[in-house]
Amino acid sequence: MTTEFDEREWELERAEFLAHHSVDTGPLAGQFAELTRALLSAPTVAGALEQVAQAAVAVLPGADFVSVTLRSPDGTFHTPVATHQVAVELDLVQYEAQEGPCVACAEPTGPALAYSADLADDGKWPKWGPIALSAGVGSVLATTLLPSARPPRSTGALNVYSWKAHGLDRADHTTALLLATHASLALAHTQAVEYAELQAEQLRKAIDSRDVIGQAKGILMDRRGITGDQAFDLLRRMSQDLNVKLAELALTLATRHTELDLPPVE
The missing domain is CATH 1.10.10.10 (Winged helix-like DNA-binding domain superfamily/Winged helix DNA-binding domain)
Incomplete structure (x- = not known):
């Protein structure tokens, strides 16, 4: 009885607090709150990462398509989630060339963020940049995914592509980092068996x-x-x-x- 009473009392106090402390958090905060709920209810890691990718397209105005790169402990890269086939192909070119924003951010010692506002005027990635440009991509942004505390301790990157030069700007950096944090939380719940299934079922192609x-x-x-x-x-x-x-x-x-x-x- 005591526990039941305490729970009712807590709910009453919570409702009273919200009634007197309502805050207009704006659409972006609402979208992140929705993303958090979706991640908590996602039955698989692949499902959680798919939610993050779709959220990135929704909350970043210049994002035309998004992918997630995962780096295995043995150093191999793969793309389990992408919202467009071009992202899969451009990620693959990066893995082959060992060059590009998602490869850089997915490395354990890589930068937290890699960015090009205009690939036509940027020589950061001499092999990959011209290929992305020829595919129609104008700007790109990648943010690192933090490794989980448990094995297999995969690292990775959230990759955002825009068809337009300057389609992604510095105002998008903070939002992308927040999205990457959500993706990292999803990865933190990955068990070794889930990771193996993710590779076998989604990365075979x-x-x-x-x-x-x-x-x-x-x-x-x-x-x-x-x-x-x-x-x-x-x-x-x-x-x-x-x-x-x-x-x-x-x-x-x-x-x-x-x-x-x-x-x-x-």
Whole structure:
């Protein structure tokens, strides 16, 4: 009886406090409150990260699409959640080139935030930047995800893309960091078995894409006597010239390389 009475009394006091201390928190605060509720009710880590990605598109005016990068303890990267296929492809290019905002922020010793207001006027990422620009991306923002306290202690990044130059500005940094904090809380609840399931069920396509790009690079290196970097640059150039997705081009090359007449190495 005592516990029941205490709970009723607490609810009455809480209602009285809210009645006398109501605050207009604004739409952004309301959206974050809704996100918190959604994260608490999400049945899986993948579901929680999906909520964060959708929230980023909703609360960042210049965000056209969003992805989440996870870095495994063995140093491999993958994208479990993305709101647009272009994000998946551009993330994959970063993983292959070992360069770009999400790779930098996902590294354990990387920066908290990586940002380019205008990729056409920014030489931070000489390999990845031109590819993102050719895909139509004008600006990009990535924020780090804090590792969980429990194994497997994955790190990662929240990646925000805009089609427009200056579509993302410094006013978005604080909001993006808050979103990354929410994503980090979701990761903090990841158990090793959940992490394995996330990889197996949601990342198989990305892993297969990395494998086939590696095969295509190997074929080019063998047939042309070139380095791995030269092979990747050749693949990228062919992808741009033919207006074909990098992963699709790599798959064609890996399965039909004896039928193709490859362009010369520049």
